[in-house]
Amino acid sequence: MISKKVILTGSFGVGKTSLFNKFLYNRFNDKYMTTIGVKVDKKVVNVDGSELSMLLWDIAGEVSQDKVPHSYFLGASGIIYVFDLTRPSTFMNMASDIEYLKNLLPGVTIKIVGNKIDLVTPERMAKLETELPLPYDILTSAKEGDQVEDLFYALGKDLITNATTNV
Amino acid sequence: MPISSNAQNEAKSIELLRQILLKEDRSEVEQLKAILNDPDQLSERISPIVEKHLEDMKKNFPIEYNATIENIITRKLENSQEELLNTISPVMGQMIRKYIQHQFQLLKESLDQQLDATLNQGVIGKVRNLFGGGKSKVTSEEFIANLDRPIIEEIYVIEHNSGILLGSASRKETINIDVIAGMLTAIKSFVEDAFKRGKQDLEMIQYGTFSILLENFHSYYIAAAVSGSMSMRERVELEKDLAKFAENELKVNLQQNDSSANLVIKRKLEEHFFEPQKEALLQGKLTD
Numbered sequence: 001m002i003s004k005k006v007i008l009t010g011s012f013g014v015g016k017t018s019l020f021n022k023f024l025y026n027r028f029n030d031k032y033m034t035t036i037g038v039k040v041d042k043k044v045v046n047v048d049g050s051e052l053s054m055l056l057w058d059i060a061g062e063v064s065q066d067k068v069p070h071s072y073f074l075g076a077s078g079i080i081y082v083f084d085l086t087r088p089s090t091f092m093n094m095a096s097d098i099e100y101l102k103n104l105l106p107g108v109t110i111k112i113v114g115n116k117i118d119l120v121t122p123e124r125m126a127k128l129e130t131e132l133p134l135p136y137d138i139l140t141s142a143k144e145g146d147q148v149e150d151l152f153y154a155l156g157k158d159l160i161t162n163a164t165t166n167v
Numbered sequence: 168m169p170i171s172s173n174a175q176n177e178a179k180s181i182e183l184l185r186q187i188l189l190k191e192d193r194s195e196v197e198q199l200k201a202i203l204n205d206p207d208q209l210s211e212r213i214s215p216i217v218e219k220h221l222e223d224m225k226k227n228f229p230i231e232y233n234a235t236i237e238n239i240i241t242r243k244l245e246n247s248q249e250e251l252l253n254t255i256s257p258v259m260g261q262m263i264r265k266y267i268q269h270q271f272q273l274l275k276e277s278l279d280q281q282l283d284a285t286l287n288q289g290v291i292g293k294v295r296n297l298f299g300g301g302k303s304k305v306t307s308e309e310f311i312a313n314l315d316r317p318i319i320e321e322i323y324v325i326e327h328n329s330g331i332l333l334g335s336a337s338r339k340e341t342i343n344i345d346v347i348a349g350m351l352t353a354i355k356s357f358v359e360d361a362f363k364r365g366k367q368d369l370e371m372i373q374y375g376t377f378s379i380l381l382e383n384f385h386s387y388y389i390a391a392a393v394s395g396s397m398s399m400r401e402r403v404e405l406e407k408d409l410a411k412f413a414e415n416e417l418k419v420n421l422q423q424n425d426s427s428a429n430l431v432i433k434r435k436l437e438e439h440f441f442e443p444q445k446e447a448l449l450q451g452k453l454t455d
Contacts, residue, residue, distance in 0.1 A: 003331045003332075003345075004329075004331075005328075005329040005331060005349075037353070037357065038353045038357070040330065040346055040349030040350045040352075040353055041346055042345040042346055053345065055329070055330060055345060055349050057330075057349065057353065069356055069357055069360030069361065070360065071356035071357075071359065071360045072353065072356055072357075072360075074327075074328035074329075075326065075327065075328025075329030075331075076329065077329075
């Protein structure tokens with residue numbers, strides 16, 4: 001079985017821990033709880049018959065270098081960059097954050113995720129498409145569970161493809 | 168007789184009368200003044216009264232003032248809880264430490280007596296003396312040291328940075344070993360990053376008598392969870408043993424994502440570090 005480290009990162013309150021909990025335990029905690037530092041858990045994903053063990057690191061808060069130990073990111077094969085569709089401040093620094101991560105981890109697979117889609121109207125979403133600094137990969141709702149499994153499945157598929165290509 | 172002469176006579180008579188009437192009072196006043204001005208005399212008169220009052224107060228104080236003082240103390244305590252705790256804690260700590268030391272001393276003496284009676288003087292003692300010449304008298308220090316000797320409970324080989332578990336062994340069933348490996352790596356990364364001590368690595372995590380020794384190698388590190396108190400000498404020995412194990416047994420490609428490699432490492436860890444399991448394996452009691 002292939003094992004890979006996957007990081008969940010993004011600003012405070014975007015729903016990283018909720019996505020993490022929803023994916024791992026299929027539960028959503030309505031009470032907002034700020035993550036302290038980092039929380040690690042594991043989930044085995046079956047991607048087209050291949051098993052992938054994902055070691056998920058849920059990192060608290062910002063991406064910026066001075067707020068999170070950069071060593072938390074080291075050794076990661078996949079990154080889930082989460083932003084909150086209802087708060088522009090959480091995607092304001094997206095371009096520089098992604099660049100920083102790509103420089104730190106060349107070749108890393110990154111999924112840009114817009115969370116809280118359940119709180120956004122179609123009209124607002126259409127406007128958001130023009131405001132976002134980078135295109136997103138997937139839109140999720142940790143609360144409703146929309147696309148959460150799909151997100152991890154898509155990431156798992158990319159990781160397995162990369163692993164087999166690099167062998 | 169003229170009028171003025173009459174008035175003078177009248178005044179003299181009144182003065183005389185006053186002197187006669189107030190003579191005793193004046194004399195008493197003089198006496199009182201003398202007492203007041205003489206500390207010895209004053210003390211002699213007042214002391215019995217004060218003492219009596221003090222006695223009365225001692226008897227009646229709790230009845231009269233208990234509630235008031237309790238209120239004052241309660242208020243004071245409420246207002247200065249932090250201050251009080253800060254003051255009391257070191258004293259309490261010392262008292263507890265002294266008490267524990269004393270109880271330990273008593274326990275040690277009792278153990279010494281028991282051991283002496285059982286192992287040095289009884290039938291066992293006689294046999295030991297017969298064969299051992301009575302040289303090795305068992306003391307409580309030796310006995311306690313054996314009781315609390317360090318034991319490797321769990322051991323993990325973990326990839327640096329990613330925290331991916333490459334292999335592990337445990338004396339008991341441990342759940343979430345991958346998560347333990349990940350969290351250990353996160354803690355290690357946090358400490359090394361937070362204190363920015365160059366290339367230095369976190370080498371040990373300790374709580375109570377449980378220690379996690381971290382021995383770092385190029386692409387991985389070994390974490391050995393040890394129960395029991397570990398002396399510096401024992402720690403150095405363990406570090407040497409971990410290095411020797413890595414050198415001899417971990418030459419396989421640790422980067423590969425292969426479950427069979429994990430099982431190989433697990434078996435090697437068990438054989439090297441868990442002697443009883445090794446013995447059991449040798450005797451065919453365990454099936455791999």
